[in-house]
Amino acid sequence: MHELSIAGSVLEKVLEETKKHGGGKVTEIKLQIGKLSHIMPDALDFAFLTLAEGTPAAKARIDIERVPLRLKCRACGWEGQATEDTFACQQCKGADVEITAGMELVLASFTLDNGG
Amino acid sequence: MEVKVFSNILDANDRLAEQNRRKLASHDILALNIIGSPGCGKTTLLERTLDIISKRGRIRAGVIEGDIATSRDAERIRKFGVPVVQINTRGACHLDASMVGSVLDELPLDKIDVLLVENVGNLVCPADFDIGEHAKVLVISVTEGEDKPQKYPLIFRLAKVAVITKTDLLPHLDFDIQKLIADMDSIQKAQARFRLSARTGEGCEAWVEWIEQVRQELAPRR
Numbered sequence: 619m620h621e622l623s624i625a626g627s628v629l630e631k632v633l634e635e636t637k638k639h640g641g642g643k644v645t646e647i648k649l650q651i652g653k654l655s656h657i658m659p660d661a662l663d664f665a666f667l668t669l670a671e672g673t674p675a676a677k678a679r680i681d682i683e684r685v686p687l688r689l690k691c692r693a694c695g696w697e698g699q700a701t702e703d704t705f706a707c708q709q710c711k712g713a714d715v716e717i718t719a720g721m722e723l724v725l726a727s728f729t730l731d732n733g734g
Numbered sequence: 735m736e737v738k739v740f741s742n743i744l745d746a747n748d749r750l751a752e753q754n755r756r757k758l759a760s761h762d763i764l765a766l767n768i769i770g771s772p773g774c775g776k777t778t779l780l781e782r783t784l785d786i787i788s789k790r791g792r793i794r795a796g797v798i799e800g801d802i803a804t805s806r807d808a809e810r811i812r813k814f815g816v817p818v819v820q821i822n823t824r825g826a827c828h829l830d831a832s833m834v835g836s837v838l839d840e841l842p843l844d845k846i847d848v849l850l851v852e853n854v855g856n857l858v859c860p861a862d863f864d865i866g867e868h869a870k871v872l873v874i875s876v877t878e879g880e881d882k883p884q885k886y887p888l889i890f891r892l893a894k895v896a897v898i899t900k901t902d903l904l905p906h907l908d909f910d911i912q913k914l915i916a917d918m919d920s921i922q923k924a925q926a927r928f929r930l931s932a933r934t935g936e937g938c939e940a941w942v943e944w945i946e947q948v949r950q951e952l953a954p955r956r
Binding site: 620624627628631632635636639649654655656703704705706713714717721722723724725726727728729730732 | 735736737738739740741742743744745746858859861862884887888891919920921922923924
């Protein structure tokens with residue numbers, strides 16, 4: 619959901635950074651989107667293409683790394699990937715866990731072709 | 735060349751949320767972000783809450799109402815004589831920090847101890863947007879089925895409080911409240927939970943006591 623405003627934020631940041639690095643054409647943009655986040659990659663792609671028209675990022679390919687949900691147990695120290703349906707620790711079955719990955723919405727990097 | 739960025743895409747919202755948080759803290763206001771499906775009973779819960787708060791007379795409340803359209807909810811709240819602002823999102827399915835930030839100054843912040851923000855009816859999107867609250871309060875009614883927690887893991891995980899509403903209807907339903915609790919526990923156990931009926935008032939006193947207690951811990955009266 620909200621792929622349009624997310625795409626807008628990504629585009630704004632990419633264009634800002636492109637200017638800082640002397641301009642050029644953006645060929646690829648890498649995003650890290652956590653599994654728990656309510657974002658649909660296809661919709662984000664489409665929204666971005668719509669907004670980026672006429673900008674240096676108009677032909678950029680969006681590469682989305684879907685980050686799995688990872689948990690760390692505060693009780694026994696276990697750390698690992700969560701299974702489908704539960705946030706319980708897989709070692710001690712406790713519920714005192716913290717989420718260490720899987721909620722992010724990060725613009726990781728992008729590839730700039732400055733033709734030089 | 736590869737340009738490394740590693741920035742949070744929701745940074746703009748999060749920065750505004752922190753601004754809201756600081757403003758509320760400067761006035762010692764406890765802000766609760768009330769989230770639940772359309773029809774789960776958020777506004778009715780608010781009405782009962784305001785009624786009890788007023789009778790107990792220990793804290794002062796203010797309300798922000800969020801809806802796509804109409805000021806129907808704000809009109810209901812206005813009857814309780816508390817400061818209330820209605821935000822019409824005109825299509826946005828959730829409140830964000832910018833919307834909440836833009837109306838904070840319309841409230842008499844120095845005369846409010848607890849700010850109850852009723853989000854747009856939606857179990858999905860409000861979970862993604864920090865508005866500067868202390869806690870997300872999830873409202874889930876017994877008419878919604880026991881299977882919702884694993885279907886909506888993000889909000890069930892993030893909510894520090896869960897209020898199970900419409901308990902007066904239990905005799906008419908095949909609803910297994912223990913099953914709901916077990917499913918909720920599989921997502922988040924560190925959660926204050928209340929079971930109540932805003933309609934009859936049963937169980938509501940404990941919920942208001944919790945609000946007063948948390949507000950007291952936040953800003954002990956000298």
